[in-house]
Amino acid sequence: MPSLSPAAMETERFRAYGARHVDELRDRFGIPDHIARSIKSLAAVLPFRVNEYVLANLVDWDNIPDDPIFQMVFPQSGMLRQEDERRLAALVDDPDAKKELRLTVQQIRGSLNPHPSGQKQLNVPTVDGNEMPGIQHKYRETVLYFPGQGQTCHSYCTYCFRWAQFVGDADLRFAVPEPSRLVEYLSHHPEIDDVLVTGGDPMIMSTDRLRSHLEPILNVPTVRTIRIGTKSVAYWPQRFVTDNDADDVLRLFEEIVASGRNLAVMMHFTHPRELESDLARRAIARIRSTGALAYCQAPLVARVNDDAETWSALWRAELAAGAVPYYMFVERDTGPYEYFKVPLARAHEIFRSAYLTLPGLARTVRGPVMSATPGKVIVDGVTESAEGRFFQLRMLQARDPQLVGRPFRAHYSETAAWLDELRPADDAPADIAAAIRGPLPQVTDDIDSSAWLRQELAHA
Numbered sequence: 001m002p003s004l005s006p007a008a009m010e011t012e013r014f015r016a017y018g019a020r021h022v023d024e025l026r027d028r029f030g031i032p033d034h035i036a037r038s039i040k041s042l043a044a045v046l047p048f049r050v051n052e053y054v055l056a057n058l059v060d061w062d063n064i065p066d067d068p069i070f071q072m073v074f075p076q077s078g079m080l081r082q083e084d085e086r087r088l089a090a091l092v093d094d095p096d097a098k099k100e101l102r103l104t105v106q107q108i109r110g111s112l113n114p115h116p117s118g119q120k121q122l123n124v125p126t127v128d129g130n131e132m133p134g135i136q137h138k139y140r141e142t143v144l145y146f147p148g149q150g151q152t153c154h155s156y157c158t159y160c161f162r163w164a165q166f167v168g169d170a171d172l173r174f175a176v177p178e179p180s181r182l183v184e185y186l187s188h189h190p191e192i193d194d195v196l197v198t199g200g201d202p203m204i205m206s207t208d209r210l211r212s213h214l215e216p217i218l219n220v221p222t223v224r225t226i227r228i229g230t231k232s233v234a235y236w237p238q239r240f241v242t243d244n245d246a247d248d249v250l251r252l253f254e255e256i257v258a259s260g261r262n263l264a265v266m267m268h269f270t271h272p273r274e275l276e277s278d279l280a281r282r283a284i285a286r287i288r289s290t291g292a293l294a295y296c297q298a299p300l301v302a303r304v305n306d307d308a309e310t311w312s313a314l315w316r317a318e319l320a321a322g323a324v325p326y327y328m329f330v331e332r333d334t335g336p337y338e339y340f341k342v343p344l345a346r347a348h349e350i351f352r353s354a355y356l357t358l359p360g361l362a363r364t365v366r367g368p369v370m371s372a373t374p375g376k377v378i379v380d381g382v383t384e385s386a387e388g389r390f391f392q393l394r395m396l397q398a399r400d401p402q403l404v405g406r407p408f409r410a411h412y413s414e415t416a417a418w419l420d421e422l423r424p425a426d427d428a429p430a431d432i433a434a435a436i437r438g439p440l441p442q443v444t445d446d447i448d449s450s451a452w453l454r455q456e457l458a459h460a
Helices: 019-029 033-042 052-057 068-073 082-091 098-110 116-123 180-188 207-219 246-258 278-289 308-320 344-355 430-437 449-459
Strands: 135-139 142-145 194-197 225-230 262-268 293-300 324-330 366-371 375-385 388-398 407-411
Touching (some): 019 033, 135 180, 194 207, 246 278, 293 344, 324 344
Parallel strands (some): 142 194
Antiparallel strands (some): 135 142, 375 388
16 A cells, blocks of 8 residues: 655544534534524434535635535535425424424434335345345345445535435334344345445444455355445545554455455546645555455536536546546435436536547546446436437346346436336336336335325326
8 A cells, every 4th residue: 555654644533513513513613593593403314524624625705605615515505395494494493392393303314205116115135034234225136235334424415315324213224233143144045246335424434344244245155246326535535544453444445355356346426626735646656555445426416516517527636546437327206306306408418518528538427327226227328209308318237136137218208307206108117117017015104105106106
């Protein structure tokens, strides 16, 4: 691994700030009072956490609230319905309204589709009839693993589709304290060769804790790839450079690679400013020096990166740092979705315009991609014929392996921003059209089946 200068070896203490620190941040950075009040109110519903590195190095304080990093980490007015924001503002500072505030927060969160794409109903596997709540198995060869100690982040993104992990509600959270049940499940499913360790952020854990989750997986011979999903390189690159156990975590990475597995660190960069830091680039270099693969992905988010110039700069910066541009995702239909969504037609144009500017080695990137209920669906283009205008789509990944790689068309829409807003063309294969409509889920207390049925009938 690359050696560090004495100055670089100075350990910076991690400090996080949350809702109770809003007044402190207001005074320190000159946040206008009305914006600070909104942050405080919305943080009752949306998880809010930011750290010193993000505050000091990434936010442009001369351009708030429009600064994209500020939009990424601070809850903003407009992220919730106006009616809900007014209710919160009236309750959050009233010491006699704690019970009403708690019920209001619960109701608002429930309206934000906390687990999109059937994650709790369709993705949670079972062994001998028993659910395995800290694991998701959506695609044949891949399983997602949520270590309980990794279900937080160095900073929270306001657009995060896993926001429900961070609000303190056990019924909404995926987590498991240790990997024995994962290992058991893998032993029953030799077709799984890829484990994605996710969260939250696994890199929030100490190296010893991370090792306790990863080493048992190495005892499963059918697992050939371990992926770690992380935003830490953007929000706390010290994890790989100057933290007390930074060298230890790199040695762990080397051991995984030496075992003959692929280790892929799936880095989440949303804006090119996150890669302007020398510390971030050094973190990438140190990760790569272990033999680990470095991939980059992020969603297309209104008010943050919804223009081609930003994406072109981001992908070029990733390539220059030695990482592979991998996915541009479509923002999922959860949380403050209306605030952040970008219509698919515009998303495709942004992707195409940015893609045209890239050198060949950066054209590894794929997008825009929806991680929807039936699988990952990419918008390959827009076509016109005598029948009209259509989106050309393709199943990059699917619950049903027989659908993988297959193209289909859907009627063009200027406003549609998610798969369930599209109408498959008449020539769409019947099995793909059926997968998009989806099966009627098993009725449980968590599902409003009548609402689901009304929605399905509307699409029929």
